[in-house]
Amino acid sequence: MTILAWLALYFVECLAYYLVYFFLYEEKIKSIIAPIVGGVLFLALCFFSPASSESSIPVMAHVVPIIVLMIVQRGKIMERISRTLIAFFVINCISELLLTIDEWLITGTDVGKSAALYELIIYSIELLILYAYYLFRKRQKKAPSFMVKSNRVIYSVIFMATVMLFTVSGLNWARKHIDNNGFKNMAFVLCILSYAGICLLGLFSIYVEKTNKKLVELHENEKMITAMQTRYYETLLEREEDTRKFRHDIGNHIICLGQLTEKGDIGALSDYIRGMQSGIEKIRAHCYETGNDIIDILTNHYTNILAENVKVRVSGTINTKVDQIKLCTIYSNLLANAVEELAKCTGPAELTINFSQGREYILIEIKNTLSEVSRKKDQESMTRTSKKDAKNHGLGLKNVKRTLEELNGRLDMEVTDDSFITRASFKA
Incomplete structure (x- = not known):
């Protein structure tokens, strides 16, 4: 019964990873065979692996879906790894949030006796939340996405940095008031790492802001070039039309020049040639x-x-x-x-x-x-x-x-x- 619960948890996690991957990268993964093969592999490890035990089965239930997600993706190996890690981070953040809320609202839950069933319930709730979000965005006729709009990125970073500062401050306070050397040492290391992370987050926000400015700049340039291209091609067409008209009239011009030459009217001939030259210059001036x-x-x-x-x-x-x-x-x-x-x-x-x-x-x-x-x-x-x-x-x-x-x-x-x-x- 326990193994079946862990197997069910495995499939729930696979679905959750598929949804989160779609929300993050707007790419649907349609592979059904990979999760089934992964499920068979999970059962084989549970029954036949000498290393399998009560402690290793939960680990395998969480690790195998990650491997499946990495396999079914497209792209280079490093890109797959980075995308999988981000999806893992998102899913675990949501599940830990649900676990924390459960521990806060429902006291006295005996997790030890039915860990598989308890985690299955938590991850099933997570999957339902993700699917509800998918349906909600679909009903609004908008692409389901976790992406923050570019003009709100800086505010999101400020919010994250503020939350991290409060968290680290609370941990620092606990370190000073809890008389446990192991906890104090761990809290000290976490505080140092967190402060370093906040600094990196600040630098990252500056980088994002500069990148956004460059993207806006490139977009404006692209719009300007597109508009100018349209005008340029219109100018080329005008030039071609003027050239066609000039070619059409060249026979008449030659007749007029011949008549003026026969009459010996040099002044009129000179004026006529200057007029023709002016027309040619106008055609040339149409396009550089x-x-x-x-x-x-x-x-x-x-x-x-x-x-x-x-x-x-x-x-x-x-x-x-x-x-x-x-x-x-x-x-x-x-x-x-x-x-x-x-x-x-x-x-x-x-x-x-x-x-x-x-x-x-x-x-x-x-x-x-x-x-x-x-x-x-x-x-x-x-x-x-x-x-x-x-x-x-x-x-x-x-x-x-x-x-x-x-x-x-x-x-x-x-x-x-x-x-x-x-x-x-x-x-x-």
Whole structure:
């Protein structure tokens, strides 16, 4: 009867592990054969293993489900081990919580006589709670998950650290008031380890916060690039349409040129040719090509929003294996700052972008005309944003410098009488 109770506990634990694994990693484990084989193995160990005893059977009932979970997972061995340990940690925390509540509410329970049945009841309640949570989330049409939202992670960490501090403080208090050397030594070691754990938890919270910021940054970059890609492809289509129209009319243009030549009207001929050249220049101006898709998308996006008083020159090509997100961070911020300044110019202005590449390094140079207001400022004040939302203004020059440092590069800025020049150099 006892062995059957432990066998039932084994299957209950297998189901609990399956559910917890699904909640943690959103991956369903559909293997039924593995738990059955594990159950047969458990019975074989109970009946035929010389090492089996009343004390080893409960251990096997808890260990075999862990082995089953590790086998049925996908992925590398170290990934399986880490995932299994996390699932083990969650299940044991829930079961220990239930055991503690039981001991607190129901006093005088004789666990020794029916340990198998008692644990079976506790783990069955745990399984019912997990399944009820699964049904509740399913009814809400939400994926059942133990994951905390990214914006609440820091609060969860603070809560955990606070609870740990209270627990350690209580243990420290008990160590001073209980006259038992063994307990005092154990409590002392646990207090030291717990305080170290709290410190690590604090460092982990800082790491999580920084990681979340980077993920938000990457997401914003991805959205921006997607929007710019759409505009870039629309520009390509416009260019193709203009080219098609020009090709369609080229025959008529040749007839007109022939007629003007026969008449000897040099002035009219010259004006007509200039008009054709202007049309060709407009087609060319529709799209800049540098050899890098991200640079092309950004260049065409920002130059298309410039006013007609701004003359644009783009020269050089760029060929790099640098991560596209990092390249976007550098170039988009520098170009956006230049475009922002050019928007303040009321008279004729220029934007010059030059890409030059050597064997090891790439240089991006952006030169823009300064507005009348900016010419009165010093260089330090010019590098600060003038926007009202300065805190959330893009990624900023700080992120440009940080990204360039990661690429063993540097950022140089120069102010002349009427221009602002930024030079970003980094390894190709």
